[in-house]
Amino acid sequence: MSEIPPELHKAVQQVAATETLLSCWDFDGTLAPIVADPEAARPLPGTVELLQELAALPDTHVALLSGRARADLARLSQVEPPIELVGCHGAEFPPRLVTSDLTEQAELLQELVTEVTELADGVEGVLLEVKPVSVAVHVRNVSDRDLATDLTERVLSSPGTRSGVQVTTGKEVVELSVAEGNKGEAIDILRGDIGATAVTFMGDDVTDEHGFAVLEPGDLGVKVGFGETAARYHVAEPEDVQMLLRLLISERGSSAKDR
Ligand SMILES: [Mg+2]
Known part of the structure; x- marks a missing residue:
């Protein structure tokens, strides 16, 4: 422009x-x-x-x-x-x-981080970003695109469906949040x-x-x-x-x- x-x-x-x-x-x-x-x-x-x-x-x-x-x-x-x-x-x-006080959500976040870390194990190029109220799974640098799609789907279908978890999907990233x-x-x-x-x-x-x-x-x-x-x-x-x-x-x- x-x-x-x-x-x-x-x-x-x-x-x-x-x-x-x-x-x-x-x-x-x-x-x-x-x-x-x-x-x-x-x-x-x-x-x-x-x-x-x-x-x-x-x-x-x-x-x-x-x-x-x-x-x-x-x-x-x-x-x-x-x-x-x-x-x-x-x-x-x-x-x-x-x-609001977010301390009670801290335990749920810790469980999500553990689950997501297990799912992402062995996927080359994946980046996990742990934030104060969420964990983000970045697949931008995963060169095997099938693996990237598969990981995103597994995150969405397993930890992403837990109660109290809000899912946000962006470009090459899925994020699980414990806060509204x-x-x-x-x-x-x-x-x-x-x-x-x-x-x-x-x-x-x-x-x-x-x-x-x-x-x-x-x-x-x-x-x-x-x-x-x-x-x-x-x-x-x-x-x-x-x-x-x-x-x-x-x-x-x-x-x-x-x-
Ligand atoms: Mg932006």
Whole structure:
């Protein structure tokens, strides 16, 4: 995308003029290009500075909503307060918004980790990611594709069917969570907490559809990449997201003078 299409440009202008803005961003595949090693994911150069700039504007709140654990999201994204971080697909909130005690789910999580570890035993290239409330099975780097499909199916049909377990499937990953929540609920909670009068959300994966689904008229949803989506607009890649971020800052900055 060499420039932003006129309809999307106009939508950014409209949302930027709202009184109190909540701007939510997915991390992997949206701010940071997808890479084979999840530990190597970093935002595009310049993106962090732009996010901080947006968050410093009056009546403007910025949050990253990721499937990653909050601690990992903080470390890899390198963003700083006042930007807020929500991890584990909307199940792991900033401390000030945490309302439930997750210790009783810890035992179930431990059992899931044991089961999944056994299922994944001997599958070359598989990556198990244990987070505070979930375990994710990444098969992106499993070169034997039949084995990858087979492992995913076994995870879904065995530990994935246990009671109290929420299953999330994304691109090349299946995740078993012991906590409720998704990105849509996270957006609703942040919107209410902040008293936002409009929300923007950009994301690339199937788990981001929960987020797009709760957007209201006057909000702005942008899907990164192609495929079926509830988002009104789409762009191709993180470079385009950075272009939208720049536009949002400039429109929000100029509308602040009029508000
Ligand atoms: Mg993503």
